[in-house]
Amino acid sequence: MQTNLTERDRFIQTIKRQPVGGRVPTFELVFYLTMESIGKVHPTHRNFVQWAQMSESEKKAQIADSADCYVSIAEKYHHSAIFVHPNPWDYPNTARLLEAIRERSGSQQYCLMLAGDPTFAMPDGSGMMAFTERMYEDAEGLKKEAETSLRNFTEMADFYTKYPGLLDGFLLCSDYCFNINPFFTGEMFDEFIGPYLQRIITEYHDRGYIAIKHTDGNIMPIAEELVQCGPDALHSLDPQGGVSLSEMKRRFGHRVALCGNVNCGLLQTGTEEEAAADVRRSLREGLADGGTGYVFCTSNCAYTGLPLERYEMMNRIWWEEGLLP
Helix, strand or coil: CCCCCCHHHHHHHHHCCCCCCCECCECCCCECCHHHHHCCCCHHHCCCCCHHHCCHHHHHHHHHHHHHHHHHHHHHHCCCEEECCCCCCCHHHHHHHHHHHHHHHCCCCCEEEEECCCCCCCCCCCCHHHHHHHHHHCHHHHHHHHHHHHHHHHHHHHHHCCCCCCCCEEEECCCCECCCCECCCHHHHHHHHHHHHHHHHHHHHHCCCEEEEECCCCCHHHHHHHHHCCCCEEEECCHHHCCCHHHHHHHHCCCCEEEECECHHHHHHCCHHHHHHHHHHHHHHHHHHHCCCEEECECCCECCCCCHHHHHHHHHHHHHHCECC
């Protein structure tokens, strides 16, 4: 087992199901509580409608401040990875933000990831009927849209290959599931989601990137299909959707890394005792059998409205009790 690994190394080796020793790595899909935690507005909540009118020096200052926000949170809570949410979202300025994070944090200290999911997410209530009708009446049209989206995301990945060492991978964040069951049946998944998910993951891997698939809710009926698409890891293993970390480890831990499972609902509205007990349950189940291929984090993210003291309690328990066997 290697020693003196950076947090980036530890995260990537864990995602690849290799033993790392020390504490189990942790990160968050998003940490929105930046104002309360470090006195900075989260970069996605900043209004850059006048970006085009800014001078180059002001743009540089804004990018540097966003980078400082990301790195300050990672340092404070000992995160191993940073999921970067660019604002404004365009390739050149995103590359500048990634470069600023690398400079601010010490080159390869953290695993840096961007959003990169071309697949259809389950539609919201206003669009659910129309999308469902299209699956039956315009299947070929939907597949053409899926092909276009796949091509666009592959081109995005190609852009970042021009900057070796800048980006480590992608989080694929289209949600497929309600808490009760997936929106897509197995047959629908196999027709409209799986082929494109598998292909984009292959494209990312071919370019040297890691790929983590996120979806909330009850993934159990389509868990095998998700794993077959070849992601390096699955996130968020939502206990509010009935997802058992122990069961996922038993069935799939030898094939895919697993991230998450701390119950966000209990963190927000449960008693302190209930929340702490669930944090310890997640750690206990994740660390079983050596903890290889397990990343500790919430079952969603540190979202607006989650009490900061609850997140910090979770983080403190992980720091004190999250040592790998």
